[in-house]
Amino acid sequence: MRSVVRPAARPTLRLAVAVWVASALVGSVLVLNHGDQPAGSGPGSGAPGADELKKSYSATAANTTKKPGDGTVFNADGTHAHDPGSPPHDDNDPKTKNAISRSATTADADTVDPTTPAAARVHESSVAAQRAERPVPLRAAAGDPAQPSVPTDRYNFYNSCYGLQNTGNGRWLAGTGMAATSAAASTPLYFKPTALGTYLLYAPDGTYLGAKSGKAAYATQPGAAVNWTVTQVGTGVFRLSLPGVGYLASDTALGAVVVGSPSSRTQFRPLKRTGCKTFPEITTNVVGRPAAGVSSFQETRGYIDAHTHGMAFEFLGGDLHCGRPWSPWGVTVALKGCQNDGLNSVTGAAVETFLSGKPGADPVGWPTFKSWPAPNALLHEGTYYKWMERSWQAGQRLLVNLLVENNQLCTLYPIKRNSCDDMTSIRLQAKDMHLMQSYVDAQHGGPGRGWYRIVTTPVQARQVINAGKLAVVTGIETSVIFGCHLYLGNPTCTTGSIDKQLDEVQRLGVVQMELVNKFDNALAGVAGDEGQTGMLVNAANMLETGSAWKMSTCAPNDPEVHDKDQTLSVPVPSQDGLFGALLSVLPGNILAPILNVLPALPVYPAQHHCNSLGLTQLGAYTVQGMVKRKMLFDPDHMSVKARKQALAVTEAMRYPGVVSSHSWSTPDAYPRILQDKGFVAPYAGDSTGFVGKWKRMLTWANPRIYWGIGYGADINGLGAQGNPRPNAAANPVRYPFTGLGGVKVYQQVSGSRVFDINKDGVAHYGLYPDWVEDLRVQAGSKIVSDLQRGPEAYLQTWERAYGVKPDACTNPSLRRYPSFFRTKLRKGATWWTVVQKAGQPHRRLDKQFTYCAKRGKTVTVRFNARGRLVAVKG
CATH class of the missing domain: 3.30.1450.10 (Beta-lactamase Inhibitory Protein; Chain:B, domain 1)
Known part of the structure; x- marks a missing residue:
């Protein structure tokens, strides 16, 4: 890899920039990384016909497109500002997250959409014909392995109640003694798996069996000190040990002790019994066995989320995110809240209050969940494994989990426990995915038994889905992939280093990948961000690349196909995420020197703006390398120029393996991707907005390939989730409703809180089945049918990538x-x-x-x- 020496910035400016961006830019991370939405909304319910839908877009364009002199306020450089008196742009406003493109504001359609009304009618007709074909046969999936009175292996203890009898003297463990002569007199212990073959032993009084001074003792908190490893000695006979401490043993005089070496007195026969206190956990509230295929290789049914960040608790240094998708020590640790984690003690309480969107925010998670999870609680865990399990039980069958990092934001945020290097973070998150898979396996009876199954080929994915489980595809979305920085025009990577790291990530199991996220890099230019957020991210782009985005007036200048429009001045973003929270708690004498010196951003020409940095030679080489390795290329977040060039590369190679995963491309690209036999999954957002996106996508459907649609939740990636439907009270989702294969879906309960999609929106991942039902309430069975065909459409795109x-x-x-x-x-x-x-x-x-x-x-x-x-x- 060729190194580049970066010239030092002026000390005063550099320090001011770093401090300012650390608080403002990183603080506003709520909307920086993925959750920033364009102004304006996407299509609403619209008219059902293709002609009417197209006309509605034309009418929207005629009514909303303004020119100099028509009342719009323009800056000195010709760029427009918000209308006089208009409120500041809110990136998490439900009205702004439902556009067909999050990369460019939707103003009209006919000027850019290559689909004519006649072609749109043909496309919609082909979809209807596919829906009318013979239904796919389904069956109920196999349940968890049975748990007989005596466990059959060391995994068979999972989430069940046992008494422990020493095989040497026949005595039973009771408290810390070994005096009980019957199972009924023994202490019933709930075996909660912490990993494969390891357990917390939870007593009826809510304590945990452990050891102290060589004797059995009970602790009040879970953790490594009470994490027992179970090994099998013979049929129905096991040993329990604490790593670094010793084996549980029976002693006639002392009762239950812990000894250093195994012997006949360290052997126990567990017997299933009643009387245990159930270990605290979230419930899924789905009744019935998940649907599976009749054969392992048939056409699939289910839902696909093509864009989520399940391991985001590790990114940005690992301390900005609150909570995690699982913990060996259970939900009370995984979702305990943020009182003492990540955010420092000076600002923590105030920031938590600010981010909740209401005064008196409760930072506590389990068990009350008073203020989070919520659709806009963007720094809080949204993909706890039981919430994901609910989504799977109700019908989800494919998930693309993207490994994510942003090195500049991570570097500038002052509190961290992990490396800020993009690739180091990606490796860590890939490892975490396998740890989570093992954890889920442990909850269901052993290796391969769990519903969370990481796959690396379309063959594996089809088998997993038809077994009634969730196929998990690994992807990457990061700002500086492969260490390919670009500083003052000089790349820090080579074709050799790219090949080496493409091979590495393929070994890690990566299947789907984007080339850029927030900053220009040595592979491609980015679409950028708009408004106050854009100014902040552009400042970070200066730190990353040595220059601001090279935005110029698009040619042709189209109101729909462009990158993020930039404004002229740099206002203090007093209400921008964490920065606004910091302004509310830090004294003015600390803030003044930060706000007095801001990075100088360029004066851009007239809108609309296009990044002049397109796909570099190294970027084209990377796309070609992905094609050779049969990886799925996601062009989201690229500049218009770069994306057009990248699609030209895949088309020249006749490669259909292209997936747009979360509406971060422009509307000219979606029909092109579908015509190239790729796959498109719009950003989920609000249910009403998604119905509009679905209707427009029907006009783009390619009659030559299998039709199905997915969604990109972008949860944990700082993307706002769907808010409650405004008219839900008049036409609500009614519980219970029926999920895939006939399962019954009741209201989800987390701790002491009961969630309702009509009131709470998509507060966490487990409410996506409710969101799908909300789509059905609005648009009928057709949209649900198209979503259930989504995994098959994705798999067939993936198969075509294999030739x-x-x-x-x-x-x-x-x-x-x-x-x-x-x-x-x-x-x-x-x-x-x-x-x-x-x-x-x-x-x-x-x-x-x-x-x-x-x-x-x-x-x-x-x-x-x-x-x-x-x-x-x-």
Whole structure:
């Protein structure tokens, strides 16, 4: 890797910039990293027809587009300001997060959307035809392994109640003694898994079995000191040990003791019993077994979230985020609140109050959850594993978890425990994903038993989904991928270093990746940010690259296809996230020197603005490298110029593996991606706004490929979640409602709080099933059907990235003679081998694939239960 020596900035300015950005820029991280939304709203409910929908966009453009002299206030450079008297832009306002593009304000559609009304009608008709086809057969998934009276292995203790009998003397553990002569007289202990094969032993009085001075003792708090490792000695016989302390043993005189070496007196036979105090935990409130496929290789059903940050508790140094998706010590630790964590003791309480959006905010999480989780509680954990489990139980079957970092924000924030290096943070988060998978496995009976399954190929993903579990794809969204900084035009990476790190992240399991996030880097320019947020991020871009964004007037200057528009002056963002909170608590003599010296930003020309930095040669090389490794390329957050160039690269390589995951592209790109046989998942946002995005996407549907839609929650990525629907009281979601496969979904209960989508919105990840039901209430069964087809659409895009040809029924030029199937497909071949040779079938129902052949013939390929070819007919 070529190093670049960065020239020192002027000390006074550099110090002022660093201090200011540390409080203002990093503080406003609520809206910087991913949650910043464009002004204006996306399409509403709209009219059902394609022509009417297109006309409504044209009317919107005519009514909202203003020119100099029509009453709009313009700056000296020609850029426009907010109308006189208009309120400051609020990036978390529900009205601003529902545009079809979060990268450019939606002003009109016809000027940029290449889809004509006639084509839109064809696209919508093709969707309707696909919906009308034969339903996919489903079954109830297998449940957790049974727990007999005596555990069968060291994982079989999970979340259950046991008494412990010493096999040497037949005595039972009672308190700290070994005097009990019957199971009924023993102390019932609840075995709460902390990882695979390790447990907290929770007593009826709410204490934890541990050791002190060589004897058994009970502690009041969970932790490593009471984390027992269980090992199996023989059938129904186990040992329990505390690492670094010793083994639980029976002593005639002393009772229960802890000794240094194993022997016959350290052997115990657990017996299942009643009387335990249940370990504190959040409930999912979903009744019924999750839906699964009839075969492991059939067409899938479920929902896909194509963009979430489940391991974001580690990013920005690890101390800005409050809470985590799991803790070995349980929910009371994972979601305990922020009183003493991350935010320093001087400002912590005031900041918590400020960020909640109301005075007297309660920073406590479990068990009251008074002020968080909430749609705009952006620094608080939203993906606790039981909340995710609820989403899975109700119907979600695919999740793209993006590893995330922002090195400048992390460096400037004063409190941290983790490295700020993007790639170091990504490695840590990838490791965490596997730790969480093991933790979920432990809660369900052992390795591979859990519902959270990390996958690296479309074959694995299909098998996991059809087993009724959640397929988890690993992605990356970070500001400086692969250490590819750009400073004063000089890159800090080479083609060699890019290849090395592409190989590394592929070994980490990364499948889907963006090239940029918030700052220009050596691979591409970014779309930027707008308003006060844009000024702050642009200042950070100066620290990162040595220059501000190179924004110029777009040519052609289109009101919809452009990057984030920049303003001229730099007002003090007194109500911008954490910075506003700091202003409310820090004395003026500390703030004055910070506010008096601000970084000089350029005066930009007339809007609309486009970043002149497009895709660099290193960026094109990276895209090509992703294609060679069959990775899915996400063009979100790129500048318009860079994205157009990147799509030209994938098109030249005839590569369909392109996914736009959370509405951070522009409306010219979405139909292009779909026509290239890729996949688009709009940002979830409010349910009303998503209905509008779905209606517009119907006009872009590619009739040549399988139709399905996903959503990008962007939760934990500082993206605001859906607010309650304003008219919910008149037409509410009613509980319980029915989820995928007939499961019943009741109101979610976390601790002492009961959540209601009608009042709370998407307060946490577990309310996404309720959000989907809210879509059904507004738009009917069609939108739910299209969402349930989402995982299959994503999987087929992923398959095509492997070189698999698309469906010949909708691509007639790919049809083959029936004899091809009879002679080229051999009995015993796997279903994946068949797909690689024959292309994607039109349908995959149960154990039979259907293909369109030449001369109007239909060919069926049949498999056995193991997915091996047994017959070809047609």
